[in-house]
Amino acid sequence: MKKAIILIGYQNDYFAEDGILRSVVEESSRVTNIIENTVNLIKNCKDILLIATPIIFTENYSELSDPVGILKTIKDVEAFKKGNRGSETIDELKAFGDKITEIPGKQGLNSFINTDLEKTLLEHNINHIYIAGTVASVCIDSTGRSAVERGFKVTMLTDCISGRTVFEKDFFCEKIYPLYAENLLSTELLNEVS
Numbered sequence: 001m002k003k004a005i006i007l008i009g010y011q012n013d014y015f016a017e018d019g020i021l022r023s024v025v026e027e028s029s030r031v032t033n034i035i036e037n038t039v040n041l042i043k044n045c046k047d048i049l050l051i052a053t054p055i056i057f058t059e060n061y062s063e064l065s066d067p068v069g070i071l072k073t074i075k076d077v078e079a080f081k082k083g084n085r086g087s088e089t090i091d092e093l094k095a096f097g098d099k100i101t102e103i104p105g106k107q108g109l110n111s112f113i114n115t116d117l118e119k120t121l122l123e124h125n126i127n128h129i130y131i132a133g134t135v136a137s138v139c140i141d142s143t144g145r146s147a148v149e150r151g152f153k154v155t156m157l158t159d160c161i162s163g164r165t166v167f168e169k170d171f172f173c174e175k176i177y178p179l180y181a182e183n184l185l186s187t188e189l190l191n192e193v194s
Contacts, residue, residue: 001020001127001128001153002049002124002125002126002128003048003049003126003128003129003130003148003193004048004049004050004051004124004126004127004129005041005042005045005048005049005050005051005130005131005132005157006051006053006055006111006117006130006132006133006143006147007021007051007052007093007100007132007133008052008053008111008131008132008133008134008139008140008143009051009054009055009079009133009134009139010035010038010052010054010088010089010092010093010133010134010136011053011054011055011086011087011088011089011090012085012086012087012088012166013079013080013086013087013092014029014134015029015035015090016085016086016090017088018154019086020086021073021074021077021079021117022076022077024135025134025135025163025164026167027165028134028162028165028166028168029134029162030161030163030186031166031185032161032162032163032169032193033159034100034132034134034159034160034161035092037157037160037186038092038093038160038161038186039092040097040186040190041132041157041160041186041189041190042093042096042099042100043056043096044190044193044194045189045190045193046131047193048193049101049121049124049126050096050099050100050101051069051100051101051102051103051117051121052089052093052101052103053102053103053106053115053117053143054080054089054102054104054106055074055080055087055106055107055139056080056081056082056087056104056106056107056110057074057075057080057081057082057087058082059081059082059083061074061075061078061081061094061168063107064107065164066192069096070109070135071108071109072170073165075086075111077099078127086116087112089102093154093183098142099177101120103116103117103120109138109139109142109143110139110142110143110146111139111142111143111146112143112146112147112150114144114164118150119159120165121152126152127151127152127153128152128153128154128155129142129147129152129153129154129155130146130154130155130156130159130184130189131143131147131156131157132157132160132186133160133161133162134161134162134163135162135163135164136161136162136163136164136168136169136172136173137163137168137172140156140161140172141172141176141177144156144175144177144180145180148180148181153161153182154180154181154182154191155181155182155183155184156177156183156184157184157185157186158173158184158185159178159185159186159187160186161173163179171187
C-alpha cells in the first residue's frame with residue numbers, strides 16, 4: 001500500500017509568534033506538541049510522499065463571496081493573504097525544502113477542492129493517506145471525509161493535529177475520526193515504516 005502524509009495549515013498565521021490566528025490554536029498546539037511531533041515525523045519518515053496544502057487568498061479575498069464561520073473570520077482579520085508572511089509555510093517545515101511537495105490552490109476547508117491533490121496522489125499510486133495539521137474540526141475533518149469518499153484509506157496522526165481548543169481536538173480524535181478513519185500517533189507510524 002503506497003502512502004502519503006498530507007500537511008494542512010502549517011502556516012505562519014496559525015503558528016508564528018505574530019500569527020494573526022495563533023490564539024485560535026495555540027493551547028491545543030502546545031499541549032499536543034504538534035510542531036515538534038510533525039518535525040520529528042518528517043525528519044525520520046522515509047519512502048512516504050509528503051504534501052503540504054496551504055490555504056492562500058488573493059489580496060481582496062474575491063474567492064470568498066459571502067463567507068461564514070472560520071472563512072469569514074479569516075477574511076475579517078485578513079489572514080492567509082497571498083504575498084504576506086502569514087500565508088507562508090512555517091520555518092520549521094520550510095527547512096525541509098523539496099522533501100515536501102507543496103500543492104497550491106486551497107481556498108476553503110477541503111484540501112481536495114480547487115487543488116491538484118487527488119491528481120498528485122493518483123499519479124503516485126497512493127491509496128493510503130495520513131493527515132496532520134490544523135484545525136481538527138474543519139480542514140482536517142473536511143479533507144479526511146473527502147479522501148474516504150474518493151476511495152483513499154485515511155489515518156489521522158492524532159499527535160500532529162491541533163484544534164481551536166484541547167477539548168475540540170480530543171473530541172474529534174476520539175469520537176468523530178473513528179467513524180471513517182483510523183487514528184495513529186506519529187511515533188507509531190515511524191515504527192511501522194522503519
